[in-house]
Amino acid sequence: MAVAFTRLARNDSGIELAVSVxxxxxxxxxxxxxxxxxQHGHTTTWLTNEPPDAVVFAxxxxxxxxxxEVCRTHKVPVIPFGVGTSLEGHVNAPSGGICIDFSRMxxxxxxxxxxxxxxxxxxxxxxxxxxxxxxxxxxxxIDPGANxxxxxxxxxxxxxxxxxxxxxxxxxxxxxxxxxxxxxVITTASxxxxxxxxxxxxxxLIGSEGTLGIIxxxxxxxxxxxxxxxxxxxxxxxxxxxCQATIATIQSGVPVARIELLDAMQMKAVNAYSGLTLxxxxxLFLEFHGSEASVAADSEMVAGIAExxxxxxxxxxxxxxxxTKLWQARHDAYFAALGLRPGCIVFSTDVCVxxxxxxxxxxxxxxxxxxxxxxxxxxxxxxxxxxxxxxxxDPEDMDERGRAATFLSRLSERAIAMEGTCTGEHGIGQxxxxxxxxxxxxxxxxxxxxxxxIDPDNLFNPGKIFx
Numbered sequence: 001m002a003v004a005f006t007r008l009a010r011n012d013s014g015i016e017l018a019v020s021v022x023x024x025x026x027x028x029x030x031x032x033x034x035x036x037x038x039q040h041g042h043t044t045t046w047l048t049n050e051p052p053d054a055v056v057f058a059x060x061x062x063x064x065x066x067x068x069e070v071c072r073t074h075k076v077p078v079i080p081f082g083v084g085t086s087l088e089g090h091v092n093a094p095s096g097g098i099c100i101d102f103s104r105m106x107x108x109x110x111x112x113x114x115x116x117x118x119x120x121x122x123x124x125x126x127x128x129x130x131x132x133x134x135x136x137x138x139x140x141x142i143d144p145g146a147n148x149x150x151x152x153x154x155x156x157x158x159x160x161x162x163x164x165x166x167x168x169x170x171x172x173x174x175x176x177x178x179x180x181x182x183x184x185v186i187t188t189a190s191x192x193x194x195x196x197x198x199x200x201x202x203x204x205l206i207g208s209e210g211t212l213g214i215i216x217x218x219x220x221x222x223x224x225x226x227x228x229x230x231x232x233x234x235x236x237x238x239x240x241x242x243c244q245a246t247i248a249t250i251q252s253g254v255p256v257a258r259i260e261l262l263d264a265m266q267m268k269a270v271n272a273y274s275g276l277t278l279x280x281x282x283x284l285f286l287e288f289h290g291s292e293a294s295v296a297a298d299s300e301m302v303a304g305i306a307e308x309x310x311x312x313x314x315x316x317x318x319x320x321x322x323x324t325k326l327w328q329a330r331h332d333a334y335f336a337a338l339g340l341r342p343g344c345i346v347f348s349t350d351v352c353v354x355x356x357x358x359x360x361x362x363x364x365x366x367x368x369x370x371x372x373x374x375x376x377x378x379x380x381x382x383x384x385x386x387x388x389x390x391x392x393x394d395p396e397d398m399d400e401r402g403r404a405a406t407f408l409s410r411l412s413e414r415a416i417a418m419e420g421t422c423t424g425e426h427g428i429g430q431x432x433x434x435x436x437x438x439x440x441x442x443x444x445x446x447x448x449x450x451x452x453x454i455d456p457d458n459l460f461n462p463g464k465i466f467x
Contacts, residue, residue: 008095008462014074015096019054021070022098029057040099041092042084044334046347046395046404047430050092052079052099059104061177061185061216067100068214069183077459080210082123082149086156087348088429090209094463100214102151108132109217116222117174117191122151122215138222141166144425145331151215156427157207161330164250164383165257165289168425170206172221178205178213181455191219204450209427210461212454226289229257230299231323232316234286234306235279239263239366239378241309242282243359246382248305250355254298258287259383260330263366266337266377266390273336274329284311284382285330287323333379334390341375341392349408349431351415352386352424361418362387368410372403386424413438428465436465 022030031037032054041051058064071078077097084091093099102123111118113136120129125147130139144153144160152158154176159168166172175189188202189195205213236242242261249256262270267280286302288295295318303314317323329336337346353361362378369376369389380387389411391404412422412435422435437444448466451458 008077008458010096011075012096014076015053018070018074018076018098021074022054022056022067025066025070026056026063029059031055031057037099040081040084040101044085044087044348046345046393046401047089047092050089050094052093053096055081055099055101057101057104061179064100064179064214064216065183065185067098068179068181071098071459072181072183072457075457075459077462078214079461080151080155080214082152082155083125083147085144085146085148086152086429087426088423088431090156090427090429090461090464092430092463094430097459102149105216106149111136111138111222112191113138115191116224117219118222119217119219120150122154122218123149125149126153133222134225137225139225140172140220141223142169142172145333150218150220154206154215154218155208155210157425159381159384159386159425161258161260161287161327161381163381163386163425164259165255166223170203173202173206173218174221175219176202176205176213176215177217178215180213181457181460185216186213187217207427209429209464211451211464212460214460228290228292228295228318229323230288230295230316230318231326232286232288232299232302232314233278233283233326234303234311234314235281235283236306236309236311237281239282239362240359241311242284243362243382245284245302245306245309245311247355247358248309249302250383252301252305254301255288255290256286256298256302256383257289258285258327259381260285261362261378261380261382261387262330262333263378265340265375266333266379269336269340269377270329270333273339274325274332276325276329285326286316287327330379333377337377337390337392340377343394344392345395347391347393347404347408348388348426349391349411350380350386350388350424350426351411351420351422352384353415353418353420355383355385357418357420358382358385358387361414361420364414365389365411368407372407374400374403374407376407381424384424385420409434430464433465433467
């Protein structure tokens with residue numbers, strides 16, 4: 001079943017014709033200025049910026065379909081773009097092409113309170129969606145930290161701080177509308193809560209990183225805003241103790257909504273950046289959702305677990321402003337890390353392992369950072385075995401770049417050896433391509449066969465997932 005892929009050659013004549021047609025069709029909604037193009041090739045990682053040749057600002061499914069038709073005619077790549085928060089080079093254009101910007105497709109099309117669902121356009125951000133849902137007593141629980149678009153979150157199968165209770169995008173998307181490489185528009189499923197009708201094309205597109213279809217509408221599951229929410233902070237004497245407390249909490253069946261680990265280095269950064277005065281030791285940030293009674297009981301149970309493992313004091317609050325400050329500090333971990341080494345960049349990477357191997361993987365990762373003389377605070381959604389390392393790196397120091405590359409390879413292979421994954425939520429993109437076959441073996445060839453069948457010209461976001 002092996003399918004050979006080579007890097008798609010740049011089609012200069014086709015690109016020139018496609019840009020000319022698109023400028024006629026879209027006018028000032030088709031931009032070719034260098035700054036605009038580089039912004040849409042931007043990646044928040046160390047990968048080289050590879051800008052598209054033009055950016056089209058779509059306002060409807062019909063616009064997207066029209067762009068795809070032009071690009072298909074002239075054999076030109078198409079790259080979808082939300083707000084550019086991805087971390088593995090997903091929005092780069094290694095063979096040139098046309099970027100479709102979804103920032104103007106950002107409407108909530110319908111909310112069905114009785115069904116706990118809504119239908120939205122892909123350019124709406126998660127924060128804006130929740131602002132529009134708040135007055136209805138509903139919210140969308142997936143929170144990757146960055147204020148990403150929902151289309152991008154579908155494309156990369158995002159998760160985040162609430163995944164331990166609410167799951168990932170895979171678990172919270174009911175149906176998608178998408179434009180396919182042949183220009184057709186499909187709807188992947190009905191609004192029914194469950195179905196056994198044929199292949200699950202919804203899940204196939206979620207996590208496909210724009211390589212199979214371009215998402216133009218999304219129907220989501222929603223949740224009711226809990227009666228009571230409590231946030232808690234608990235320091236520990238070691239990362240191992242914090243990980244063991246996490247494992248014990250999950251195994252005890254406590255329905256914790258969030259459980260995040262920040263190591264001592266990350267706590268130092270967070271205190272300085274967010275104006276907190278927390279202990280600069282490995283710390284768990286937690287959140288509990290439910291009734292007032294259940295939230296109190298769950299908090300007490302976890303406090304007991306933490307105390308048994310040397311953690312504490314366990315402090316919690318139900319005040320909205322205190323909870324908001326705590327979680328904003330967690331979400332700002334990337335920017336806080338920059339303050340530890342001014343003038344450097346942050347290279348962010350993640351892995352995910354079975355929770356029983358979490359403490360071991362974190363300990364080996366910290367030892368690896370020290371042996372390679374790298375500065376790398378760690379933070380993670382440890383309730384599901386997922387953690388991130390934020391490498392602070394001088395982009396002009398080739399030796400340091402080499403050590404960072406060595407670290408990335410060791411981290412990815414360590415996670416795979418522990419029966420985990422080289423990427424818990426960042427996706428493959430360009431950055432994690434070397435590790436995909438090591439993780440899933442011959443399944444890569446099945447993926448290639450699907451890609452070839454759906455996109456035989458390899459025009460949808462080429463150069464991602466497959467080398």
